[in-house]
Amino acid sequence: MSEFLQLAFSGLTVGAIYALIALGFTLIYNASDVINFAQGDFVMIGGMGTVFLMAAGLALPVAALIAVVAAVLVGLLLHRLAIEPARGASPVTLIMITIGASIFIKGVSQIIFDKQFHSLPAFSGDTPIPVGGATILPQSLWVMGTALALVVALYLFLEHTLVGKAVLATAANRLAAKLVGINVALVLALAFGLSAAMGALAGVVATPITLTRYDIGTLFTLKGFAAAMLGGMGNPVGAVVGGLLIGLIETFTAGYLSSTYKDAVAFLMILVVLLFMPRGLFGSRTVERV
């Protein structure tokens, strides 16, 4: 039982990170129909940026803030320089553009940073907290708490502010959004910026647990994509549930079968979802009433 609980804790921790990445996918997909395969690289920028800024002598909160701002800038540039000029291109073309951008970001990071693995000290020490026979690391609470806070903040923004509703309106009907005077290009930039910020924050809190390196984004992208697909691409609730599920399944596989298969789980889930329930658990995009 305590082993089960232990695995569940670590599953929920990585799941929370995947959920944030999946939410980033969802936000950009809803606003622009783009599946952004550079999503995981925002996580890397958040982690690596904080590591190197702290090494330069900055305090953690300052370093993290600058790293997140840097990721947001990269997100805005990605939209402005790579996505916006290809407006009207097919989804496959747009996906390839984001894959290209991801490779580019990794290349530049290799030069700016280095090729080593890096970690951050845990924010509140390494003393495990005993819970029901198992233990939980304080950093896990940081990860889950950050994820929860971001999900709540995103919900409040989308549901309770006019600009948030403009984002939802743009996702629902771009033509009508333009006709009521919503600056659609600005909404898309906002979606990219927010997704980058969420990814980078996930990277900051996750790095003490997962470590980070210039190319760690690829795996995060694929796990987050699997989570978004499992939940139903375009559905924010699905993204969170999908992220937690992928995290749990992955950890239980590693714990009860073999950690060799850990990373295969996410890919297996993508295949299962595509074959048996292409719309995911929370099948988004209901058919419009005619």
Place this chain on the structure above:
Amino acid sequence: MLTVEALSSSYGRIMALREVSLEVKAGEIVALVGSNGAGKTTLLRAISGVQPVRGGRILFEGEAIEKMEPHLRVVRGISQSPEGRQVFGPLSIEDNLKLGAYRRQDARRQARLDHVYGLFPVLAERRRTPAMSLSGGQQQMLAIGRALMAGPKLLLLDEPSLGLAPLLVDQILAAVTSLRTEGITTLLVEQNASAALAIADRGYVLETGHITMEGTGAALLDDPKVRAAYLGL
């Protein structure tokens, strides 16, 4: 108020508008009639800026706007109720209407909301439900109400009567007439040509992308060619 000069627009190689010119004066109701595919919707979309223009000019209150971003045209006072129930499906009716006032968050927003609910009471009854749960006719009312929420100077109405019961058509056209007393100028696109021309000061007939006739609403209603082609008489 609105002057369209030799406006051309195309979908790929297909010319949808060929050198269309028309004018809408302040306080007027102008009807644009024509058969399916004549280019009526394309013209309204070009005026709103959501359809690219190949050539020609669009002047609104003396300012050239043909290259202006769509949201800035809304700021200038041009608001459109598009054809075919283009509502924000997952959002509530009230959110749809509030988004209509996205560029006009002034003190009169609540008054306009009450006005729209007065015009279409069924929207008030269901204000918390998602727009996609409405019937086609109700979505049409919502689209019109949303356009009114912008407090426009020029209202572009694309097929407001499409899919509505005859009683509602009368109600909507009566609403258009009453909007004039509030200082709103209307450019009305309708397949229901007789109803549109009956309330219009002036009208234009659009055929395969160009204007073939123009005149007062009454004159067009009496014109034998218009009667034969569009009124089924």
